[in-house]
Amino acid sequence: MIKDLIKKELARQKKVINLIPSENYPSKDVLRALGSQLTSKYAEGKSHQRYYFGNKVVDEIEDEVSNLVYKVFKISPKNWGVNVQPYSGSIANLAVYLGVLDLGDRVLAMSLEQGGHLSHGHKVNWTGKFFEFQHYGVGRDGFINYEEILVIAQKFKPKLIVCGATAYPRIIDFKRFREIADSVPSTGSGRAGALMMADISHIAGLIAGGVHPSPFPYADVVTTTTQKTLRGPRGAMIISRKDLSDKIDKAIFPGLQGGPHLNVLGAMGVALEEALKPSFKNYAEQVVKNAKVLAEELKSLGFKIVTGGTDNHLILVDVAPLGLTGKQAGEKLEEAGVIVNKNMIPFDQRKPWDPSGIRLGTPAVTTRGAKEKEMIRIAKTISQILK
Numbered sequence: 001m002i003k004d005l006i007k008k009e010l011a012r013q014k015k016v017i018n019l020i021p022s023e024n025y026p027s028k029d030v031l032r033a034l035g036s037q038l039t040s041k042y043a044e045g046k047s048h049q050r051y052y053f054g055n056k057v058v059d060e061i062e063d064e065v066s067n068l069v070y071k072v073f074k075i076s077p078k079n080w081g082v083n084v085q086p087y088s089g090s091i092a093n094l095a096v097y098l099g100v101l102d103l104g105d106r107v108l109a110m111s112l113e114q115g116g117h118l119s120h121g122h123k124v125n126w127t128g129k130f131f132e133f134q135h136y137g138v139g140r141d142g143f144i145n146y147e148e149i150l151v152i153a154q155k156f157k158p159k160l161i162v163c164g165a166t167a168y169p170r171i172i173d174f175k176r177f178r179e180i181a182d183s184v185p186s187t188g189s190g191r192a193g194a195l196m197m198a199d200i201s202h203i204a205g206l207i208a209g210g211v212h213p214s215p216f217p218y219a220d221v222v223t224t225t226t227q228k229t230l231r232g233p234r235g236a237m238i239i240s241r242k243d244l245s246d247k248i249d250k251a252i253f254p255g256l257q258g259g260p261h262l263n264v265l266g267a268m269g270v271a272l273e274e275a276l277k278p279s280f281k282n283y284a285e286q287v288v289k290n291a292k293v294l295a296e297e298l299k300s301l302g303f304k305i306v307t308g309g310t311d312n313h314l315i316l317v318d319v320a321p322l323g324l325t326g327k328q329a330g331e332k333l334e335e336a337g338v339i340v341n342k343n344m345i346p347f348d349q350r351k352p353w354d355p356s357g358i359r360l361g362t363p364a365v366t367t368r369g370a371k372e373k374e375m376i377r378i379a380k381t382i383s384q385i386l387k
């Protein structure tokens, strides 16, 4: 029975060391909200503009969740609109493109191979089929090369520049992206400058905790999932400049979605309340400290770390010097109870299904209480298993 399989999965989760950077363990309160009666209600439309009746309490919930977003990211409702209804990060990104662009418009984003996400215009993703994407990557040193992006942007003249990544271990300079977006020359039809979207899915919790610079006020639109470093339920949100939010709201509903998943919305609110507590700041600080120690220790054990270290919660390890592929390394680690994901490394000669790297992260183990001492043990364990 499914009930038994859920218990089995819980037992697995308790037994392993989870180093997947996009996973986390939400609190019992978040889980309770997810499993609450909110799941029974339908509430198509935005707060106070519903197609169903019986939504007075739900309106209060959605309003409060939006207020919490403003508080967590220290922004004003005067300048920013919030949509907390997206079912996932991919849908949120698509909604932004559909909301602010015309089909076929040009977008510049990071390539999947060098750290971006599928929903940043990969050719197998609908985002890449609906719009004309060009991709930037990183330099040979693994760092984003802003000068190169500037040159590409000048030539390509995108209407939108996307920054934010799924596998980038360094600080993202949002101010620099704003400058690049502002410098895009006119296409001839009078429009100069590009819109800028920051997908902060991976680092939202670090931004909330004050250990990564904020994309506000530089970005025009910010998207994020809520289940990663933010430690909420699986969901997403879009925060956009006031003059763009109407179009983006319409792209979510009725454009792409039906009724919001209200249990997720409630759970998101609980997670945001938690993110406002001083203990969350300590958590975010510890996530980064742990990642730095893990990277340093792995380096001292002879591992090749992309960019030589990390500024955030994740680490990319090139396992080719060990004579392993990312898939082989991931499998060996799983057998021993350490869970990672295989990942392309910049300029990888191999394919995504069996790339040259693995991606490690500290959000989940930090939630379980791991500190620097445990990270050193984990690094040694990884070394023993892979060597």
Ligand SMILES: Cc1ncc(COP(=O)(O)O)c(C=O)c1O
Pocket (backbone or CB within 6 Å): 022, 087, 088, 089, 090, 091, 093, 116, 117, 119, 164, 165, 166, 199, 200, 201, 202, 225, 235, 236
């Ligand atoms: C940067 C980034 N954007 C978007 C997403 C998509 O989120 P979801 O899996 O909720 O669609 C992810 C998920 O890994 C991500 O890392």
